[in-house]
Amino acid sequence: MQRPRKQRTVVARKALPSKDKSLLLAQLMRDRKAQDVVVLDLTKLVSFTDYFVICTGRSDRQVQAIAEYLERELRGRKMRPRAVEGFSAARWVLMDFDDVVVHIFQKAVREFYDLEGLWSDAPRLELPPEPEDRDALEEEDMEEL
Numbered sequence: 001m002q003r004p005r006k007q008r009t010v011v012a013r014k015a016l017p018s019k020d021k022s023l024l025l026a027q028l029m030r031d032r033k034a035q036d037v038v039v040l041d042l043t044k045l046v047s048f049t050d051y052f053v054i055c056t057g058r059s060d061r062q063v064q065a066i067a068e069y070l071e072r073e074l075r076g077r078k079m080r081p082r083a084v085e086g087f088s089a090a091r092w093v094l095m096d097f098d099d100v101v102v103h104i105f106q107k108a109v110r111e112f113y114d115l116e117g118l119w120s121d122a123p124r125l126e127l128p129p130e131p132e133d134r135d136a137l138e139e140e141d142m143e144e145l
Contacts, residue, residue, distance in 0.1 A: 016079070018043075018099035019125070022051035025102055026127055028073050029055045032066045034104070038116060039125040050099045052122070054115055056107050060090035066104050067093045 016024070022039045029037050034055035043050045057063035067087055074080065074097070081095040081102075091109045095102040103115060 016077070018050040021079070021097065022053050022100045022125065023127070025053045025070060025074075025097075025100060026055075026125075028070055029053070029066055029104075030130055032069045033062070034066050035107075036110075037127065039127065040116070040119050040122040041125055042119065042122050045119070045122055049096075049101045051125075052101050052103060052115065052119065054103045054105070054110070056105050056110050057090075058107070060106065063090040063093055063104050063106060067095060067102075070095060070102060 019041075026037050026039050034057060037053070037055045040052040040054070041050070042052060055066065057066055064087060067084065071081060071084070079097065081097050083094075083096045085094045086092050091106050092113070093102075093104040095104075103110075105113070
């Protein structure tokens with residue numbers, strides 16, 4: 001006679017919406033001192049992803065450090081990239097998170113490929129000010145009073 005199986009309760013983990021994920025990735029890039037962070041909204045333009053998050057690293061080591069940091073931080077949130085390309089050369093690292101694709105460039109490579117120019121009809125998401133920008137904004141607000 002077979003013993004009855006215990007039923008497991010499966011709790012579905014709510015996925016982070018793609019816009020929130022793109023903004024999180026942008027903030028994590030800033031945490032690693034990435035330059036010129038841009039988020040392009042491709043939701044109305046293509047079906048293969050919702051957002052591009054683009055940044056520049058000052059060196060091959062910084063490009064790799066940004067990519068490693070993103071992967072480590074998102075792993076802690078149970079999100080992993082489907083694919084990572086270009087990590088060893090570190091001139092352009094592409095990380096595919098399905099609904100968000102990350103591009104981490106060195107400056108010359110970013111200028112050469114000009115993704116922002118290629119996707120110029122994609123709206124840019126407004127990013128919150130960086131901490132040093134927040135200080136400047138607070139000073140401006142105080143001057144207005």
